[in-house]
Amino acid sequence: MSRKSSSFTSPNSSASSSPVNPAPSHGRFLKLFSAAFYAVSSFLIVVVNKTVLTTYRFPSYTFLGIGQMACTIVILYLAKMCNAVSFQDFDKSLHRKIFPLPLLYVGNHITGLGSTKKLSLPMFTVLRKFTILLTMIMESKILRKSFSPQLTCSVVAIVFGALIAASSDLAFEAEGYAFVLLNDVFTAANGVYTKQKIGKEGLGKYGVLFYNAFIIIIPTILASAYTGDLEKAIAFKGWVSLGFIFSFLLSCIMGFILMYSIVLCSHHNSALTTTVVGAIKNVAVAYIGMFIGGDYEFSWPNFAGLNICISGGLVYSYLTFYSTSSSSPQIAKQEEEELKHVIEEPQKNSEKRLF
Numbered sequence: 128m129s130r131k132s133s134s135f136t137s138p139n140s141s142a143s144s145s146p147v148n149p150a151p152s153h154g155r156f157l158k159l160f161s162a163a164f165y166a167v168s169s170f171l172i173v174v175v176n177k178t179v180l181t182t183y184r185f186p187s188y189t190f191l192g193i194g195q196m197a198c199t200i201v202i203l204y205l206a207k208m209c210n211a212v213s214f215q216d217f218d219k220s221l222h223r224k225i226f227p228l229p230l231l232y233v234g235n236h237i238t239g240l241g242s243t244k245k246l247s248l249p250m251f252t253v254l255r256k257f258t259i260l261l262t263m264i265m266e267s268k269i270l271r272k273s274f275s276p277q278l279t280c281s282v283v284a285i286v287f288g289a290l291i292a293a294s295s296d297l298a299f300e301a302e303g304y305a306f307v308l309l310n311d312v313f314t315a316a317n318g319v320y321t322k323q324k325i326g327k328e329g330l331g332k333y334g335v336l337f338y339n340a341f342i343i344i345i346p347t348i349l350a351s352a353y354t355g356d357l358e359k360a361i362a363f364k365g366w367v368s369l370g371f372i373f374s375f376l377l378s379c380i381m382g383f384i385l386m387y388s389i390v391l392c393s394h395h396n397s398a399l400t401t402t403v404v405g406a407i408k409n410v411a412v413a414y415i416g417m418f419i420g421g422d423y424e425f426s427w428p429n430f431a432g433l434n435i436c437i438s439g440g441l442v443y444s445y446l447t448f449y450s451t452s453s454s455s456p457q458i459a460k461q462e463e464e465e466l467k468h469v470i471e472e473p474q475k476n477s478e479k480r481l482f
Contacts (some may be wrong), residue, residue: 190351316397
């Protein structure tokens with residue numbers, strides 16, 4: 128009898144289950160808020176970076192990346208000193224915990240800024256659609272996730288539209304294409320490994336942000352100095368312009384906000400959802416880029432491919448969020464725990480092999 132009473136619900140059981148109901152709605156709000164925050168941040172930084180690198184013709188996207196890393200370090204260090212945030216202190220085990228995120232972080236930063244400078248905004252957003260496909264592949268291989276045929280078909284539509292648009296690009300720039308495709312790889316890997324590493328005990332989302340920037344900033348400065356990129360940035364004549372200085376500082380702050388929004392979105396959602404949100408954001412960026420920046424050259428195949436990409440992205444987004452909202456909280460929690468087990472087990476085995 129005890130089993131039967133526990134497995135069937137009665138009208139009187141609503142009172143006992145009511146305290147559980149706010150938790151899923153609160154969690155759903157955090158998922159949507161973090162996704163919207165990432166979408167807005169991602170949109171704004173593309174526009175700001177485009178202003179610095181194209182409008183003001185700043186010669187060094189590497190130096191801009193260094194500024195964004197430095198801003199992240201300063202903000203989080205001051206916040207920790209004021210007890211506004213907390214994350215673990217530096218120790219010998221930190222490198223093992225966070226690797227390879229710093230390498231992916233700097234790769235994502237540099238290739239992202241380089242592709243922003245070399246390509247028009249619409250073509251930049253079209254080629255960035257390949258990140259979705261790469262994220263799906265990496266999540267299936269690294270996090271052992273599976274995807275429905277409908278989601279797979281929508282991804283194929285996105286990639287197909289991207290190929291149509293890219294093949295008819297009237298302003299083809301080989302270096303820009305190489306940068307953005309590398310950026311796709313780094314972004315996908317960064318999202319998947321961020322989701323994997325963010326649950327590390329004592330590290331957390333703030334620790335991931337701080338130590339990513341802290342570990343990689345010195346090698347990036349040395350590389351920039353070796354290539355002569357740092358000298359070009361320092362000798363830039365625009366430093367006397369208040370408009371440029373404001374745009375540069377705004378880009379540095381937005382770099383921190385973007386990285387925080389990515390980690391926050393990955394914390395409350397999956398790496399794939401974070402990528403999907405980026406695709407939704409690209410709808411606005413692509414169309415606005417046709418009217419600002421002055422470097423978009425119209426052609427019908429390009430325009431058609433762009434719209435196929437956008438349509439596939441919207442269908443993909445609908446399928447993703449619909450399946451998420453229609454699944455019960457118990458199933459979602461069970462899947463999360465299974466995913467944690469899949470993630471943590473290979474890490475334990477690899478650490479045993481190392482020692």
